[in-house]
Amino acid sequence: MNTGNRPLIGVITARASQSEQRQLLKGILSKADELGIDIAVFSNVYNFAEYSAQTEVENKIYELVHSERLDGIIITYESLMYNELRENIQKHIKDLDIPIVFTDAELDGCTCINTDMKSDIMSVARHLTDVHGFTDIDVMTGPKDGEISHIRVEAVREIMEERGLHFGEDNVIYGNFWYNSGEELAEEYISGKRKLPQAVICTNDYMAFGLLDKLLDHDITIPDDLTIIGYEHIGERVYHSPVLTTYQRNRAAIGEKAVAIIHSKLTGAPMQEIDTSGYMIPGNSCSCGVEKKYLREELLEIRQTKNYTELNFCGNFEQQAVTCRSISDYIRALQDFSYLIRNVSGIYLCLHEDWCARSLKSSVNEFSNNEPMICYRIISPENGSDEPAFFTRGQLYPDELPGAGDKNFLYFTPIFSEGKEFGYFIFQYTTPDTYDSVMVDWLKVSVNALQVLRMKNDINTLLECSNLSEYHDTATGLYNEQGFTNELANACKKLSGKENLALIMVRTGIYSDDSRIDKKNLSVRMDIEISDCLNQTAAIINGFCGKISDKLYIIAAEGQFTDEDIALVMDKLEIIISHSPLYIQERGIDTLFMASRLISAEENIEECIPAMTEDINMKIKQLSDKRHHAYYNDYLQVRNSMYRDPGNEWDAQKTCRDFRLSYGHFRATYKDIFGISFHQDLIMSRIAMAKYLLLTTTIGIPAISFKCGYKDEKYFMRQFRQLTGTTPNSYRNSSL
Missing domain, CATH: 3.30.70.270 (Reverse transcriptase/Diguanylate cyclase domain)
Incomplete structure (x- = not known):
């Protein structure tokens, strides 16, 4: 569990840059901000509707939910496009002992919340029958074999029957929730193949836009000849004519409710009541007309997106990034062009420690939570160290993100190329905000540049190496x-x-x-x-x-x-x-x-x-836990110096003077960090150097004794035997 002052809730979503997910996430972040909760959002980039071998690796980002930092998880189930991905995520969370909430889902044995879709569509139908007085209404819904398609149709049927109006199967059109379904329906109205009703309810905005666009160039006038209403407002109305009347499914309230449920489970506080009902957003596709408040919000969003799109298009980020010759050059390029991401406060580059070797087809390319990683600060809300920070994958990020401050709304997005995962970016917001599709362009440039940098590394290695072989490592001659x-x-x-x-x-x-x-x-x-x-x-x-x-x-x-x-x-x-x-x-x-x-x-x-790889990773995890100590780096500097030169006149007081450390706490702190006293570690460093000299040189025991800081050869031999169980000569001459 997370031991920080603020709880940390993980959010599993997909393609977080999409309008629907941004609405949901803003609700999650707003409620988290109110309740003093940090959020870690795990999202893929592409989220194809069908399995794609080229991008499968992006979904490894969801393995991060195994982190002990997380106190709860929200899963935006509807965003996960294909069943295999949903099944894999359910496997990831199966054994987690923390509160988990699903949104937009109905799963047995799980805490699930959703808007009342049927009630929403009934409100749309009532708007047409009660406000506009229409009696002849068509409904365009999703695929015929989809449950939600029929739920939406039945909602309209119920309202029509309540009012004694005809509604038969000839009023139902099945589509695929995409533009082309609306375009095909428009063709049927234009050609006369289908009788023109008074109004059409499109059960999502995409199909409504397709219908509007196709009718624009023909003699059917909206709304005089036909009224069109959409559903699930996605914020693209100004790109189509006339401006669509639609219904806002209250995704933000769903996000707020998910956070409130987890907060209640973590703290025992009473569950807050949150109204998740939606509302109509008037437009010109019905006679209500556009309401300025909503249009102003949409135009502001579109203008900002347009400005940032132009900045990305006109800038030379791609040219600068792909010409980098070192990781430090690459980080400077990311820093110089971080302004291309709207409203972001912090950017951190987290790479697997051996990311340069990710091109190898290796059986050890599977990662565990103990996998060592490196974090580079690109920008941060506050001043922070530019030195790389080390952590393990299960930690998600170093104990203290350099310069991150005390409020973390974090987005984790995968870095991958050619089916290999290099790590992930962390994008930090200090206010309830989300990234958009423009950021995805920045991300793609960054990932491509990193892949180019890795390829340059491969070329440099090949130029320095010879004796190439299918079965041998090029640099060392060892078996690959x-x-x-x-x-x-x-x-x-x-x-x-x-x-x-x-x-x-x-x-x-x-x-x-x-x-x-x-x-x-x-x-x-x-x-x-x-x-x-x-x-x-x-x-x-x-x-x-x-x-x-x-x-x-x-x-x-x-x-x-x-x-x-x-x-x-x-x-x-x-x-x-x-x-x-x-x-x-x-x-x-x-x-x-x-x-x-x-x-x-x-x-x-x-x-x-x-x-064996997992055994080593477990040992790395134990070391990682030690490194959390505030003075670890200072004391490690002392220890490294001692092991490099154990023959020096080492004592605690002199060491404190040389490294400007407080003598009063030095001994206790040293043992707390390394699990051994300074004096005992000094002996171990001398014996270790003696072993090295015995194994790699032919110099005599007296010389080795002197080099390792012993003035008395007999005392050295007695101490060596005491710690190793053998004499120096026996150690040197042993066959193993």
């Missing part, structure tokens, strides 16, 4: 994922009854911002350094190794291994990687995690790699 999988399968086939297969997975550079394109040369050199360490270890145990994705490596060997054997190999491997010169300088301590498995011939090898 496909090559390692093939070799692993062969090794499994060779296992005898007494033998097993040892697997060790290594994840490096946790929470290190070296995915930056402008540090790619450094990253390649570090890759090569790590591969040397892996090859050295693999040679000792007669195994083989691979790089299966960015910063993720694996070693395998067949033999008669025990758990103790594997523990010793992992210890040595961790030492030689973490203390290799480039790694310890650039990445430091607490950035390397490992997992292992011992597998017999009967076990399923395919399950091992995902299982």
